[in-house]
Amino acid sequence: MYQGMKKYLAGELQSIEEAGLYKKERIIITPQKADIKVNEGKQVVNFCANNYLGLSDNPRLIKAAKEAMDTHGFGMSSVRFICGTQDIHKELEKAIADYFKTDDAILYAACFDANGGLFEPLFGEEDAIISDALNHASIIDGVRLCKAKRYRYKNADMQDLERVLQEAQGDRFRIIATDGVFSMDGNVAPMDKICELAEKYDAMVMVDECHSAGVVGPTGHGVAEQFDCYGRIDIHTGTLGKAFGGAVGGFTAGPQEVIDMLRQRSRPYLFSNSIPPAVVGAGLEVFKMFKESNELHTKLMENVTYFHDKMVAAGFDIKPTQSAICAVMLYDAKLSQEYAARLLEEGIYVTGFYYPVVPKDQARIRVQLSAGHERRHLDHAINSFIKVGKELGVIK
DSSP: OOOOHHHHHHHHHHHHTTTTTTOOOOOOOOOOOEEBBBBTEEEEEOSOOOOSOOOOOOOOHHHHHHHHHHOOOOOOSSSSHHHHHHOOHHHHHHHHHHHHHHHHEESSSSSSHHHTTSTTTTOOTEEEEEEETTTTTHHHHHHHSOOSEEEEEEETOHHHHHHHHTTTTTTTTTTEEEBOOOOTOOOOOOHHHHHHHHHHHTTTEEOOTTTTTTTSSSSSHHHHHHHHHHTTTTTTEEEETTOOOOSSOEEEEOOHHHHHHHHHHHHHHHHOOOHHHHHHHHHHHHHHHHOOOHHHHEEEEEEEHHHHHHHHHHTTBBBBOOEEEEEEEHHHHHHHHHHHHHHHHTEEEEEEEEETSSTTTOOEEEEEOOTTHHHHHHHHHHHHHHHHHTTSSSSO
């Protein structure tokens, strides 16, 4: 029975490869950090991880993870409501809720699950979900699982958002869903203006903080801090897999009634194993570190400013960014792959992105800065971008 599909898939894969768009996984044989080694034995500087605060190999987190396994075991072997809730799970949920200044929080295996399990338990056919056009795939999939009416507005376009809100006034409940930082462009959603429109048109606000928590805001507490929107943003979703240590685990933080309903009816929560003690223990340590110092966030922002300003001065087309993401625009998909391959030869590990990950003819190399980068790493990357850019005719 498989032979027909096998032939079809082989043809599709060959077409992808011939177009120069085949995604090849490069294997790392060291911990995730600024300097990594790939399996060919080459040491490179990593500029494409979500390791924004450089915590993925932090000794304190590793120690905390080991200690949690010593005290609470390796895995939970159960979902939360049956036999999978430990005291440390509740402690971490409280720490997350405190961080975002919400009533409570709920843990998931990943933020994809948090977003996928958010909308269906809360909204029905009488309601409306209003989504930014560039929202993450997990929000899009979560909306698809829900029977609520779907509306979409142009990326961060408040005039278009207002038009959609007016159109949705006949629906019972309305929620605006947006990324905090849009992962491919690096721009930040204008949460103050979104909240103003939400209040004007009686809508709730949900924000995915995966690329914003730990990064934006004066102390890195996310978009609510940056735009002084505490209490105006109803629901935050996010991950422990980026700035917060770089492992796995997602969460939703919000009003008590919302979190309670998710515990009752959110399918990814009800039917997935609890996150393991090691991840929980390290997560708790992350939030302890944040209370002690903003040093890592300060260093991250210094690195972002330095890299961005040097790249713009060199003549590169960089998307406006307020985050740790710098999108170096190349527009041509095949060029993005060739550029990334040439940079790897120079010892710079980056990835070219192209359709369908980004819109057609909007290919780019996404550079992700980290507090783990030192000035020598940044200079190496900048000089390599300039060298390859001149060779490929991207800059003069």
